[in-house]
Amino acid sequence: MNAKVLEERLIHIYRHLHQYPELSHEEFETTSRIKEWLIDKGIRLEETALKTGVVANIGNNEGPVVAIRADIDALSIQENTDLSYASQIPGKMHACGHDFHTAAAIGAAYLLKKEEEQLRGSVRFLFQPAEEYGAGAEKVIKAGHLEDVEGIIGLHNKPDLQVGTIGIKRGPLMAAVDRFKVVINGKGAHAALPHNGSDPIVASAHIITALQTVVSRNVSPLKSAVVSVTRIEGGNTWNVIPNSVTIEGTVRTFDKEVRVHVKERFYTILENIFNTFLMEGDIKWYEGPPPLINHCSILEAIESGAKSAELKVIEPELSTAGEDFAHYLEKVPGAFAFLGTSGTEDWHHPSFTINEKALIKGAYFLYSSAKYLLQQQHDVLKI
Numbered sequence: 168m169n170a171k172v173l174e175e176r177l178i179h180i181y182r183h184l185h186q187y188p189e190l191s192h193e194e195f196e197t198t199s200r201i202k203e204w205l206i207d208k209g210i211r212l213e214e215t216a217l218k219t220g221v222v223a224n225i226g227n228n229e230g231p232v233v234a235i236r237a238d239i240d241a242l243s244i245q246e247n248t249d250l251s252y253a254s255q256i257p258g259k260m261h262a263c264g265h266d267f268h269t270a271a272a273i274g275a276a277y278l279l280k281k282e283e284e285q286l287r288g289s290v291r292f293l294f295q296p297a298e299e300y301g302a303g304a305e306k307v308i309k310a311g312h313l314e315d316v317e318g319i320i321g322l323h324n325k326p327d328l329q330v331g332t333i334g335i336k337r338g339p340l341m342a343a344v345d346r347f348k349v350v351i352n353g354k355g356a357h358a359a360l361p362h363n364g365s366d367p368i369v370a371s372a373h374i375i376t377a378l379q380t381v382v383s384r385n386v387s388p389l390k391s392a393v394v395s396v397t398r399i400e401g402g403n404t405w406n407v408i409p410n411s412v413t414i415e416g417t418v419r420t421f422d423k424e425v426r427v428h429v430k431e432r433f434y435t436i437l438e439n440i441f442n443t444f445l446m447e448g449d450i451k452w453y454e455g456p457p458p459l460i461n462h463c464s465i466l467e468a469i470e471s472g473a474k475s476a477e478l479k480v481i482e483p484e485l486s487t488a489g490e491d492f493a494h495y496l497e498k499v500p501g502a503f504a505f506l507g508t509s510g511t512e513d514w515h516h517p518s519f520t521i522n523e524k525a526l527i528k529g530a531y532f533l534y535s536s537a538k539y540l541l542q543q544q545h546d547v548l549k550i
């Protein structure tokens with residue numbers, strides 16, 4: 168299969184996946200199709216306890232095992248593009264490009280399969296479910312698919328980078344993701360007689376304002392964090408003070424110590440405001456993926472892989488988006504890169520698109536990087 172034929176095949180795979188998106192833990196048809204596309208080329212599938220997702224191996228039982236990861240789930244977004252292959256499923260869309268990641272990884276698998284007998288070890292492909300909502304990486308780890316892996320690589324499309332470029336960065340690349348939900352319990356009253364109640368709306372206003380100081384007055388200007396309140400709900404009419412108000416939001420950090428400190432300050436501020444307004448509050452904190460921090464020992468291999476794929480290597484900006492690939496990096500050395508796709512909109516937008524010319528670039532990048540990891544195991548895979 169020459170490069171042109173491979174590119175056409177990957178575009179076909181990508182477009183099929185794009186038309187039939189499935190949400191986290193619902194990727195049953197996606198799983199089935201990935202298996203078909205791999206088996207068609209004689210690629211070995213590995214048994215797994217995962218309900219969705221695919222694990223495959225190329226190579227032999229001698230030498231190291233390195234892994235390539237691609238996420239496969241979509242988002243609850245109604246697509247708003249004029250693509251001929253737009254989503255056929257109402258309210259669901261591959262608005263983060265996981266269909267692109269899957270197709271590129273399949274391309275890398277096809278390329279590596281042709282050279283299977285010459286590989287110095289094995290490459291394991293992790294077509295991971297539930298990156299968006301369901302902590303799929305943790306499930307892959309729990310299923311044991313990372314136990315013998317000595318290095319792992321992954322990529323994410325980057326719409327604001329041009330096709331032909333790749334962003335590779337030492338150290339932190341993407342943020343830790345935490346979510347909070349706070350219910351402020353007051354006492355309802357007639358809006359004309361506020362002294363008869365305990366107003367949770369006033370308390371919520373103080374909370375939202377005070378939370379802005381968590382970053383501005385508690386995090387060093389030389390470091391970074393984001394605290395965003397994204398939802399507030401309370402009351403149902405204009406002349407009644409409600410019993411309760413709910414606020415939700417997210418916290419993003421790049422440093423483990425900052426992550427802990429921000430959470431501590433968050434709780435302290437809320438508890439003090441509850442006491443000030445003589446109210447009770449229920450705080451729920453949902454810890455998401457840790458910060459994605461690349462291992463310097465692996466970067467040499469993926470930089471070599473990028474050059475082999477004729478990609479221009481640049482240093483990307485930090486992204487405050489989260490990525491559960493970070494869980495793998497807490498277990499084994501690895502690296503994650505941003506592949507330029509010349510998109511029209513950023514991730515999670517209903518008009519999100521990618522330039523299909525980037526598919527073959529992604530496939531060759533993953534293929535070449537995996538080979539470098541195997542060939543340079545004694546030098547590269549040391550922490």
